[in-house]
Structure formats: structure tokens, C-alpha cells
Amino acid sequence: MLNKRIIPCLDVTQGRVVKGTSFTDLRDAGDPVELAAFYYKEGADELVFLDIGATPEGRDTMVDVVEHVSEQVFIPLTVGGGLRNIGDMRRMLKAGADKITINTAAVLNPRLIGEGARRFGSQCIVLAIDAKRVRSGDVARWEICTHGGRKPTGIDAIQWAKEAVVLGAGELLLTSWDADGHRTGYDLELTCVISEAVTVPIIASGGAGNLEHLYQALIIGKADAVLAASIFHYRIYSIRQAKDYLAERGIPIRR
Amino acid sequence: MIAIIDYGAGNLRSVANALARLGYQPKVTARPADVLGAAAVILPGVGAAADTMHNLVESGMAEVIRQLISEERPLFAVCVGMQVLFSGTEEGGWHECLGMIPGAVRKLPSGHKIPHMGWNQVKQKAVHPIFDAIPDEANFYFVHSYYADPDDMSVVAGTTEYGVSMCSVVIKGNLVATQFHPEKSGEYGLRMYSNFLKMALDRKQA
Numbered sequence: 001m002l003n004k005r006i007i008p009c010l011d012v013t014q015g016r017v018v019k020g021t022s023f024t025d026l027r028d029a030g031d032p033v034e035l036a037a038f039y040y041k042e043g044a045d046e047l048v049f050l051d052i053g054a055t056p057e058g059r060d061t062m063v064d065v066v067e068h069v070s071e072q073v074f075i076p077l078t079v080g081g082g083l084r085n086i087g088d089m090r091r092m093l094k095a096g097a098d099k100i101t102i103n104t105a106a107v108l109n110p111r112l113i114g115e116g117a118r119r120f121g122s123q124c125i126v127l128a129i130d131a132k133r134v135r136s137g138d139v140a141r142w143e144i145c146t147h148g149g150r151k152p153t154g155i156d157a158i159q160w161a162k163e164a165v166v167l168g169a170g171e172l173l174l175t176s177w178d179a180d181g182h183r184t185g186y187d188l189e190l191t192c193v194i195s196e197a198v199t200v201p202i203i204a205s206g207g208a209g210n211l212e213h214l215y216q217a218l219i220i221g222k223a224d225a226v227l228a229a230s231i232f233h234y235r236i237y238s239i240r241q242a243k244d245y246l247a248e249r250g251i252p253i254r255r
Numbered sequence: 256m257i258a259i260i261d262y263g264a265g266n267l268r269s270v271a272n273a274l275a276r277l278g279y280q281p282k283v284t285a286r287p288a289d290v291l292g293a294a295a296v297i298l299p300g301v302g303a304a305a306d307t308m309h310n311l312v313e314s315g316m317a318e319v320i321r322q323l324i325s326e327e328r329p330l331f332a333v334c335v336g337m338q339v340l341f342s343g344t345e346e347g348g349w350h351e352c353l354g355m356i357p358g359a360v361r362k363l364p365s366g367h368k369i370p371h372m373g374w375n376q377v378k379q380k381a382v383h384p385i386f387d388a389i390p391d392e393a394n395f396y397f398v399h400s401y402y403a404d405p406d407d408m409s410v411v412a413g414t415t416e417y418g419v420s421m422c423s424v425v426i427k428g429n430l431v432a433t434q435f436h437p438e439k440s441g442e443y444g445l446r447m448y449s450n451f452l453k454m455a456l457d458r459k460q461a
Contacts, residue, residue: 001375001416002375003374003375045373070269074269074276076396121303122370124301199368224368225373254394
């Protein structure tokens with residue numbers, strides 16, 4: 001049976017992990033390479049690296065990070081943040097990334113999804129969707145935001161998810177901008193609606209505060225994978241604890 | 256020498272990193288002479304089968320791979336690298352492949368998320384040194400939308416469930432092929448490459 005995946009996310013700017021000051025057992029918790037190796041040993045199923053600075057210099061540094069991580073971490077690596085074209089994608093894949101994730105660039109130029117899928121395969125193209133809830137009567141609706149959640153676009157998240165899959169996205173990384181950073185749980189309604197609307201796997205992101213939240217995203221949200229940053233970085237829970245918790249509740253998990 | 260075939264696609268670096276981690280110094284090469292002279296060869300693969308076939312034919316590697324298999328030389332084929340060894344694939348309409356393993360590559364049945372992406376168990380169907388120190392039902396990392404369906408079931412050394420019970424490991428003489436990616440499957444994946452290389456290099460010395 002296919003396992004549900006637990007994916008720690010490393011937010012990186014200028015080659016340093018932004019969150020994650022509570023690692024007493026690491027020499028340098030700000031070093032993405034060391035942190036990645038640590039998560040690998042703890043049993044993470046994949047890793048996601050997001051360059052949240054998304055500057056050209058940051059991108060060069062990220063190439064370096066990916067090269068070093070891929071020498072010692074033998075699970076899938078997804079890299080994103082500020083990737084704008086096929087050349088940017090190719091550079092990351094050549095450095096050792098297995099998948100790349102795009103958001104703003106895909107909204108501005110949806111053809112980039114198809115082009116990436118044709119060159120590197122659909123399995124390489126993870127479309128990141130940042131969705132914000134908008135009130136319109138009793139019906140729940142979400143619109144997508146770009147530029148790290150700052151810019152609303154008016155585009156409907158469900159429509160965009162469907163379109164992206166037709167264009168060739170192999171997986172969706174779905175972040176709720178209402179829930180992100182609040183540690184009060186994922187937006188389960190959004191996750192479930194998108195998961196049922198498309199045939200590709202969904203990674204739920206934004207809002208994890210405890211292990212019950214991970215469980216809810218997988219069961220109620222019907223996500224195929226859960227991504228979390230702060231609960232792992234601040235050592236509130238270890239990957240092992242998260243896996244034990246979910247496995248004890250009957251979720252198929254790799255241990 | 257251990258050769259990793261470079262045909263203009265595939266996750267060469269991940270495979271090279273995995274072998275380097277095991278203490279080997281593989282050569283990533285597009286030269287037929289290197290590949291034919293190697294003690295062990297790895298054929299990596301990601302992406303679409305038709306493109307992969309096209310690249311293999313264009314680069315002259317299609318013939319090299321046929322020769323390796325006919326001469327029963329140690330070859331490890333991964334994911335799409337495994338699929339192109341079959342007679343043909345349904346991916347993107349019917350495409351003829353290398354025809355070294357009789358059988359077809361078919362679309363995964365609907366009803367599950369596609370691609371089949373993530374960690375799934377491999378049920379061992381044979382006792383073989385490739386599985387040394389790897390428990391039955393160990394998890395490996397898969398990412399694919401099509402699966403190989405061999406005509407001759409005796410080549411099936413491992414199976415995996417995903418809407419269908421599919422062949423996830425083929426062993427035929429010195430040919431080993433996996434639908435999953437050992438280079439992305441943690442310590443058991445590394446172990447499988449290590450088992451393969453030991454078999455290949457011991458054979459060379461014998």
C-alpha cells in the first residue's frame with residue numbers, strides 16, 4: 001500500500017535556513033545541508049527547499065545547497081522559490097533536485113508548466129498554489145495569490161488546480177494563506193476540495209501546529225502528503241514522533 | 256569501471272551520488288566504448304518513455320543496451336530505463352521499445368492518484384543476492400504512471416500493489432530492473448545498488 005508522506009520544508013534565504021533555532025543537537029541548525037541530513041536520518045520521506053528570498057544571488061547559493069544535500073541525502077528533493085524559466089529549472093535538476101516547484105512564474109505564464117513537463121516529465125513539476133479564502137455568501141471559495149502570498153490574483157484556486165494538471169503538473173503543493181503560520185491546523189475544506197478535483201497527488205501545507213493536524217489533513221483533507229516547517233524546526237515534534245503517531249492511528253506510513 | 260549511461264536525460268547525478276556514497280567512482284558517459292567496456296552498467300531514467308527511446312536511438316545507446324543484454328553483462332535499469340527494455344509502451348500512443356523483455360508497458364488503472372508517487376512495499380518473489388539485507392516488503396520510492404507487464408512471469412522478482420499487482424523488480428540473468436528509484440529510496444535503495452555491484456564485480460573477478 002502506498003504510504004502517506006511526511007515532508008519537512010526548509011525555508012532558505014541567502015543559503016541559511018530561516019526557522020529552526022531549537023536544534024541543540026546540530027552544530028549549525030541554520031545550515032540547510034546539515035539540517036537536511038538530520039531529517040533524512042530521522043526518516044523524512046522527502047524534503048522541500050524553498051528560497052524565500054528568491055533573489056538571483058539566493059538562487060546561486062541554492063544550487064550549491066542542492067549539490068551538497070544530494071551527495072548525502074537519498075530521498076526526493078524538491079526545490080523552488082523564484083524559478084522563472086526552463087533554464088532555472090534545469091539548473092536545479094542538474095544540481096541534484098528531483099522536482100521543482102513553481103508558483104508565480106506559472107500564474108504569469110501557464111505554458112511554463114507544460115513546457116517543464118515536456119522537457120523533464122510531469123513528475124518533476126510540482127505546482128505550488130497559495131490560496132486565500134474569500135467570502136462570497138455561504139459558498140466557500142478560494143483565490144490564488146502570488147509573490148509569496150502578497151498578491152491576490154482573483155483566479156479561482158479549484159479552476160487553477162484543474163487547469164495546471166491538464167497542462168502537465170504532476171503534483172500540487174497546496175498552501176492555505178489563512179492557516180499558514182497560525183499552527184491551528186490545515187485548511188481541511190480547501191485541501192479536500194482540491195484533492196477531489198484533480199487526479200494528481202496533493203501535498204497539504206500551512207497551519208500544522210500538532211500531530212492531530214497532520215492526521216486531519218490526511219484523513220479529512222484527503223491529502224497524499226503533509227508538509228510542515230516550524231513544528232519540526234523548533235523540535236516541537238520529531239519526524240519519528242509524527243510517524244509513530246500517524247501509524248498508531250492506522251495511517252500507512254514508512255518507518 | 257562502472258558506467259552510468261548518459262543519453263541526455265535521467266537523474267544521472269542522483270545515481271552517481273548514490274554510488275559515490277557506496278565508495279565507488281562511477282563514470283557518467285555517453286560513449287558506447289565506455290559502456291561496453293564497463294564491469295557494471297546502470298541505465299537511469301526519469302520522464303517519458305517515448306522521449307527516452309528517442310534519445311537512446313539517437314545516441315546509439317539502444318544498440319549498446321541490446322548488446323549488453325544479449326551478452327548477459329551486468330546491467331541495472333531504473334524506472335523508465337526498465338520500461339524501455341520491454342516490447343513497447345502505451346505511453347503517448349503505442350511506441351515500440353527495445354524488445355529485450357517480452358511484454359507491454361501499460362497505464363496504471365484509474366481510481367488512485369496518478370502518478371503513483373511515494374513509498375510503497377516490494378514483495379520479494381525470488382531469493383536472490385539483490386535482496387541481501389533487505390527485508391521482504393521494504394519500502395522503496397516510486398514515481399510513475401505506467402507499469403511493466405511481462406509476458407514471462409518467471410522474470411518477476413518483486414511486485415508492488417497500486418490498484419494492480421505490478422512487477423516492480425525484474426531479474427533475468429545479470430539484468431536487474433526496478434520500477435522504483437533505488438537512488439531515492441534511502442538506505443535500502445543504496446543497499447540494492449551495493450548488492451548489484453558486488454554481484455557484478457565478483458563475477459568479473461571469477
